């Protein structure tokens with residue numbers, strides 16, 4: 484690939500008590516690419532995602548974003564980076580139950596200081612892009628699991644992040660719904676030039692990525708290149 488990597492994990496190790504979650508994991512994520520992390524339960528995929536996104540600090544090794552060493556940033560700088568440059572989608576959408584779906588999608592922009600009307604206009608456009616305009620005025624509790632995940636994807640996209648971290652975003656959905664959500668996420672991310680780091684157990688979901696990296700025992704094993 485021509486451009487330098489946007490995210491780099493270099494020989495990253497992380498333990499929780501006696502459990503070694505990562506042991507010398509290295510990985511590169513290039514701008515705009517969709518990368519799937521696969522591997523058995525407990526192989527360290529989520530821990531690596533948390534280290535790459537600055538949520539967790541590694542015990543050793545280095546994580547870099549856009550040429551900057553994440554370990555050298557203070558807590559405040561790291562959280563500014565997370566809010567501005569990164570978007571997140573988790574297994575259970577983690578939407579705010581008291582807000583409507585439209586307000587949930589608009590929230591990251593509102594927190595960044597955008598006025599309500601333009602933020603909600605963009606949120607409405609994204610809900611339409613994800614084919615869930617009909618839940619805009621509903622609260623997340625009134626939406627189905629698949630609709631809720633599409634709303635969560637719209638919320639992750641609204642700031643046009645450079646990287647979207649998605650940890651088992653379809654884990655709570657049936658396979659047909661899960662695949663639809665991932666295809667919409669991948670298409671919308673590609674339109675905006677956002678990279679996606681997608682943790683998944685499911686082969687069909689991983690097959691939607693540009694590149695697949697398999698994890699085993701806390702480190703990446705080079706795997707098949709999807710296309």
Ligand SMILES: Nc1ncnc2c1ncn2[C@@H]1O[C@H](COP(=O)(O)OP(=O)(O)OP(=O)(O)O)[C@@H](O)[C@H]1O
Nearest residue numbers: 499502503504522523524525526527528529530531
């Ligand atoms: N906060 C934590 N406290 C203690 N142990 C943890 C913590 N987070 C992860 N672990 C342990 O670290 C190891 C790697 O976990 P991790 O969640 O990264 O794996 P994973 O490949 O994402 O698994 P899964 O697919 O089941 O989510 C596991 O043994 C897990 O139990």
